[in-house]
Amino acid sequence: ELPAGQRHFLHVDDLSTAEVREVLDLAKRIKATLAAGGPGYRPFADQTLAMVFTKPSCRTRVSFESGFRRLGGHALCLGEEVGIGTREATKDVARVLASMNELLMARLYAHADMLELAQFSKVPVVNGLTDYNHPCQIVADALTIEEVVPDGSIEGKKVVYVGDGNNIVHSWLELACVVPFDFVCACPSGFEPDAELVERVAKSGVGSARVVVDDPTGAVSGADVIYADVWASMGQKEEAATREAVNEALLAATGRDDTLFLHCLPAERGREVSDGVMESAQSHVFRQAENRMHAQNAIMVFCAGAARPAA
Numbered sequence: 001e002l003p004a005g006q007r008h009f010l011h012v013d014d015l016s017t018a019e020v021r022e023v024l025d026l027a028k029r030i031k032a033t034l035a036a037g038g039p040g041y042r043p044f045a046d047q048t049l050a051m052v053f054t055k056p057s058c059r060t061r062v063s064f065e066s067g068f069r070r071l072g073g074h075a076l077c078l079g080e081e082v083g084i085g086t087r088e089a090t091k092d093v094a095r096v097l098a099s100m101n102e103l104l105m106a107r108l109y110a111h112a113d114m115l116e117l118a119q120f121s122k123v124p125v126v127n128g129l130t131d132y133n134h135p136c137q138i139v140a141d142a143l144t145i146e147e148v149v150p151d152g153s154i155e156g157k158k159v160v161y162v163g164d165g166n167n168i169v170h171s172w173l174e175l176a177c178v179v180p181f182d183f184v185c186a187c188p189s190g191f192e193p194d195a196e197l198v199e200r201v202a203k204s205g206v207g208s209a210r211v212v213v214d215d216p217t218g219a220v221s222g223a224d225v226i227y228a229d230v231w232a233s234m235g236q237k238e239e240a241a242t243r244e245a246v247n248e249a250l251l252a253a254t255g256r257d258d259t260l261f262l263h264c265l266p267a268e269r270g271r272e273v274s275d276g277v278m279e280s281a282q283s284h285v286f287r288q289a290e291n292r293m294h295a296q297n298a299i300m301v302f303c304a305g306a307a308r309p310a311a
């Protein structure tokens with residue numbers, strides 16, 4: 001049980017429609033506050049964030065550590081030495097870490113372990129990716145879209161993911177449960193996302209979700225955003241299935257010249273995405289990576305019930 005005013009962030013739709021809007025607006029404000037410099041905004045002064053990684057990371061590690069530091073705190077990065085679920089039960093690690101830190105962040109294999117960590121933690125737990133989902137990434141992606149599109153809103157936009165129906169897709173689906181936009185997952189047959197989650201979007205009555213099998217070219221027509229991810233996620237065996245790379249031809253198949261290209265990174269250039277698309281004016285992948293920090297700063301402030309920047 002968390003104290004009143006504190007929350008875990010394990011799935012995007014742990015937040016209501018209004019709360020996602022609040023977090024996105026808070027991210028924009030905190031980003032502007034940090035950019036302006038001046039008297040410090042230090043909501044996490046003298047606090048610590050414990051981060052546990054059982055999978056590799058560049059962006060997640062650096063964005064949480066750098067972000068928490070910029071907000072006045074100190075982050076500890078813990079790796080395999082913790083032996084979460086192997087050297088020691090997850091529920092024991094949860095209680096030990098929560099007794100000495102104000103916030104926890106974890107990147108784990110099994111989603112059930114993330115849920116257990118949260119269940120036994122008396123401080124907020126933020127999910128930094130599991131085999132099932134990657135909610136922080138998708139909040140950063142929504143922030144990026146809102147910064148780039150002319151009307152400043154993700155609402156009503158068509159976002160087409162090209163690749164297998166993985167953890168990234170699941171968090172896009174979670175977002176569509178609480179934000180009104182159209183999500184399309186263009187995947188190879190046999191790599192569809194969790195059907196229950198696709199169904200949940202329909203039941204939400206908020207966004208829309210469609211799975212298009214073996215037809216990325218048709219799927220991207222009219223897209224505001226094309227999104228790609230690695231072909232084989234961390235911990236997955238290299239799969240032999242044919243996937244469609246995002247290249248100049250696929251980008252042109254949108255029928256528009258202002259479609260954004262996004263990729264959560266790391267990207268294998270020349271495989272899931274061409275060099276030309278990565279470097280094109282339509283690519284916003286590095287803004288997207290930086291926005292991990294700004295989105296997560298907002299998520300941490302929201303979850304901890306910490307002080308917001310002065311208006």
Ligand code: CP
Nearest residue numbers: 057058059060264265
């Ligand atoms: N996008 C993302 O989560 O990157 P890392 O795996 O490097 O943290």
Ligand code: NVA
Nearest residue numbers: 166229233234264265
């Ligand atoms: N689907 C990828 C995302 C990496 C950020 C993976 O799980 O490896």
